[in-house]
Amino acid sequence: MSRPRLVxxxxxxxxxxAPAALAAQAVxxxxxxxxxxxxxLDGGAVVATIPVAGSPAGVALSPDxxxxxxxxxxxxxxxxxxxxxxxxxxxxxxxxxxxxxxxxPVSGAVYVADWYAARVFxxxxxxxxLAPDGEIAVGASPSxxxxxxxxxxxxxxxxxxxxxxxxxxATRRETARVKVGHHPFGLTLDATxxxxxxxxxxxxxxxxxxxxxxxxxxxxxxxxxxxxxxxxGGRGFVTDQYGNTVTVFxxxxxxxxxTIDVGDHPEGIAxxxxxxxxxxxxxxxxxxxxxxxxxxxVTGEIKMSDGPRAFGDFLR
Amino acid sequence: MKVMTLAAVAALATVSFAAQAHGPTRQKVSDxxxxxxxxxxxxxxxxxxxxxxxxxxxxxxxxxxxNDAKATRVLTxxxxxxxxxxLNKRDADKKTLSYRITKVDVKTLPVNDYSSTIEVEGxxxxxxxxxxxAFYRGYMNNDPPADLNDEASKKAVLGLYKAGLENLKxxxxxxx
Numbered sequence: 001m002s003r004p005r006l007v008x009x010x011x012x013x014x015x016x017x018a019p020a021a022l023a024a025q026a027v028x029x030x031x032x033x034x035x036x037x038x039x040x041l042d043g044g045a046v047v048a049t050i051p052v053a054g055s056p057a058g059v060a061l062s063p064d065x066x067x068x069x070x071x072x073x074x075x076x077x078x079x080x081x082x083x084x085x086x087x088x089x090x091x092x093x094x095x096x097x098x099x100x101x102x103x104x105p106v107s108g109a110v111y112v113a114d115w116y117a118a119r120v121f122x123x124x125x126x127x128x129x130l131a132p133d134g135e136i137a138v139g140a141s142p143s144x145x146x147x148x149x150x151x152x153x154x155x156x157x158x159x160x161x162x163x164x165x166x167x168x169x170a171t172r173r174e175t176a177r178v179k180v181g182h183h184p185f186g187l188t189l190d191a192t193x194x195x196x197x198x199x200x201x202x203x204x205x206x207x208x209x210x211x212x213x214x215x216x217x218x219x220x221x222x223x224x225x226x227x228x229x230x231x232x233g234g235r236g237f238v239t240d241q242y243g244n245t246v247t248v249f250x251x252x253x254x255x256x257x258x259t260i261d262v263g264d265h266p267e268g269i270a271x272x273x274x275x276x277x278x279x280x281x282x283x284x285x286x287x288x289x290x291x292x293x294x295x296x297x298v299t300g301e302i303k304m305s306d307g308p309r310a311f312g313d314f315l316r
Numbered sequence: 317m318k319v320m321t322l323a324a325v326a327a328l329a330t331v332s333f334a335a336q337a338h339g340p341t342r343q344k345v346s347d348x349x350x351x352x353x354x355x356x357x358x359x360x361x362x363x364x365x366x367x368x369x370x371x372x373x374x375x376x377x378x379x380x381x382x383n384d385a386k387a388t389r390v391l392t393x394x395x396x397x398x399x400x401x402x403l404n405k406r407d408a409d410k411k412t413l414s415y416r417i418t419k420v421d422v423k424t425l426p427v428n429d430y431s432s433t434i435e436v437e438g439x440x441x442x443x444x445x446x447x448x449x450a451f452y453r454g455y456m457n458n459d460p461p462a463d464l465n466d467e468a469s470k471k472a473v474l475g476l477y478k479a480g481l482e483n484l485k486x487x488x489x490x491x492x
Contacts, residue, residue: 031341055341074341116457224404242404242431265450284450
C-alpha cells in the first residue's frame with residue numbers, strides 16, 4: 001500500500017471510530033435468514049450477521065442507540081442486541097404475534113404490538129434486558145407504533161380496525177381513536193410529534209394525522225400496497241410493496257412528486273438523521289436501496305441476506 | 317354460565333378479526349427453466365394474461381381488461397375449483413408480468429396475500445423464464461395445522477411453478 005493510501009485508510013478508520021459513526025449504520029432484520037445484519041452505510045456493506053431465531057421482523061433502538069430490540073413473531077418474543085459487541089444479550093418471550101415495536105425516547109420503555117390481538121405490550125429496561133410491565137388495550141391487529149419525542153404519547157396503527165389509537169402514556173389509556181384509510185400498517189411521526197403518517201396497505205394511500213387535534217387532516221396517493229412512510233426534507237417517502245417503487249410526496253400539498261423504482265417488495269424505509277439519504281429494505285431482492293433525498297435518485301444497492309424487512313426505526 | 321358465555325363470545329371475536337390478518341412471516345419461492353426458443357416466442361405465451369392454458373392445472377381462463385393494469389381473470393382448474401387474479405403490472409419491453417390472487421380457497425392453494433412475477437430473459441435462441449411468488453401461509457395465526465403451515469404453502473406453490481414451467485417448455489419447444 002502506498003503512503004498516501006495508508007494515510008487515507010487511517011483517516012477513514014479515525015472517522016469511522018468517531019461518535020458521528022453512530023449515524024452511519026443500519027440494523028436490519030433479515031427474516032428468511034433468521035438474523036439481524038449490521039450495515040456500514042458509508043462502506044455500503046454488511047459488517048456483521050447476528051443469528052436471531054424466530055423470523056425477526058420489527059426493530060427499534062434504545063434512546064442512546066446502543067441497544068437494538070427486535071421482534072421475533074415466530075418465537076414468539078423479542079431479542080435484545082448489544083450493538084457494541086454485536087451479540088444477543090437477552091431473549092424475552094411474549095405471547096401472541098409480536099411484530100411492530102417502538103421505544104419511548106425519554107424513558108426507554110419498549111412497546112410491542114400483538115398482531116393477533118388488540119393490545120400493546122409494555123416492557124421496561126432492567127438488568128441489561130427487558131422486563132414485561134403490563135399491556136395497553138388498542139384496536140385490532142396493531143402494527144406500526146411510534147412515541148412522540150416528549151415521551152407523552154404513543155400512536156398505534158390498528159390494521160384490521162382502519163384506525164390509529166392515541167394513547168396517553170402517563171395513564172396507559174387510549175384517549176382517542178382516529179379513523180384512517182384501509183389497513184394502516186407503518187406509522188411514522190414527524191420530528192416534533194405534531195403529525196403522524198400511516199401507510200394504508202389496501203387503500204393505496206397515506207393518512208395524515210394531526211396528533212393534538214386527534215383527527216385525519218389529509219390523504220396522499222401511493223403505489224400498490226404501501227407499507228411504511230419515511231420523512232426527509234419536507235417530503236414523504238412511501239414503500240409500495242407490489243409496485244416495487246417508492247412514492248415521493250410533498251408534505252405540504254400531499255401531491256405526488258415522483259415514483260422511484262427500487263427492488264422487489266420494498267418494506268422498511270428510513271431517512272438518515274441528516275435527512276440526506278434514505279434506505280429501503282427490499283424483501284424480495286435481498287437488498288437495501290439507497291436513495292438521495294435531494295435528487296430522488298437511487299445511488300446504490302447493498303446486498304443483504306434473505307428477506308430484509310427492517311420494520312421500524314432501523315438507522316443508527 | 318353467563319361469564320362462560322361472555323368469554324366464548326370474546327374468543328370468537330378474536331378469531332373473527334385475526335382470521336382476516338395474515339401471519340407475520342411472508343414466504344417466498346422462485347423457480348426457473350431454460351427454454352430452447354427466442355424470448356419473443358416464450359413471451360407470446362406467458363405474457364398473455366387472459367390465457368393461462370400453459371399452466372397444466374388450468375382448464376379455462378375467463379377475464380376482462382386484457383393486459384392492462386387491474387385486468388382480472390378467473391382460472392377454472394381441473395376439478396372445478398377457481399382462482400381469481402388481478403394483473404398488477406405488465407411490461408412488454410422488459411417481458412415481466414406481475415399479478416396477485418384476489419380470491420382462492422386455502423384448500424385449493426394454501427396461501428394468503430399471494431403475489432407473483434414472471435420474468436422472461438432472452439439470450440439469442442435460448443430463454444430463461446423465472447416465476448417468483450410471495451405469500452403468507454394458509455393458516456393465519458400461531459400454531460398452524462401441518463397442511464396450512466409455511467412449509468406446506470411453499471411446497472404447494474413450488475409444485476405449481478415446476479409443473480407450469482415444465483409444461484411451458486414443452487409447449488413452446490414443440491411449437492417452435
